[in-house]
Amino acid sequence: MSQRNEKLEPPSDDKRWRIVQATMQRNGFERDGLIETLHTVQESFGFLDDDSLRYVAASLNAPLSQVFGVSTFYHLFSLKPAGQHTCVVCLGTACYIKGIPLLLKEIENRYGIKAGQTTPDGNLSLMTARCLGSCGLAPVAVFDGEIAGKVNIQEAMARLQALEEKEDVRQA
Numbered sequence: 001m002s003q004r005n006e007k008l009e010p011p012s013d014d015k016r017w018r019i020v021q022a023t024m025q026r027n028g029f030e031r032d033g034l035i036e037t038l039h040t041v042q043e044s045f046g047f048l049d050d051d052s053l054r055y056v057a058a059s060l061n062a063p064l065s066q067v068f069g070v071s072t073f074y075h076l077f078s079l080k081p082a083g084q085h086t087c088v089v090c091l092g093t094a095c096y097i098k099g100i101p102l103l104l105k106e107i108e109n110r111y112g113i114k115a116g117q118t119t120p121d122g123n124l125s126l127m128t129a130r131c132l133g134s135c136g137l138a139p140v141a142v143f144d145g146e147i148a149g150k151v152n153i154q155e156a157m158a159r160l161q162a163l164e165e166k167e168d169v170r171q172a
């Protein structure tokens with residue numbers, strides 16, 4: 001299994017990917033090495049983005065939802081841009097068909113930001129992903145690292161409201 005993963009092409013020919021590959025190799029391309037690998041990506045590139053998360057997930061045979069969940073939950077990881085709370089909306093085909101664009105629009109309107117932006121008070125970062133690997137649960141969104149499947153507008157708004165009200169519980 002590890003042989004195959006080793007051959008996956010990194011998102012670019014940037015030499016820093018070799019450092020990331022070395023970390024994964026050291027952990028036998030096991031999922032147990034996920035946090036350490038994300039650390040290495042962050043140390044090497046300064047932040048995590050969609051392509052790097054996707055690459056790490058594929059290399060470790062980890063569900064994308066888990067990788068996004070971990071990376072958005074821990075304070076030490078910074079996706080750009082990083083607000084105090086994060087909401088990742090899946091725009092993959094299955095979620096798209098199930099009406100997620102409408103949900104995204106509602107969130108954008110309510111917070112006055114576009115996908116990829118953070119509210120001026122730094123409270124919420126709104127991000128999108130191409131597929132979180134949980135298509136059976138479409139439409140899917142991740143709120144502070146917590147996956148919400150078959151999410152509707154009402155539920156999403158309630159979860160966002162809850163995030164606004166809660167203390168920052170992410171771990172440093």
Ligand code: FES
Pocket residue numbers: 090091092093094095096130131132133134135136138139140
């Ligand atoms: S398309 Fe949204 S989880 Fe796959």
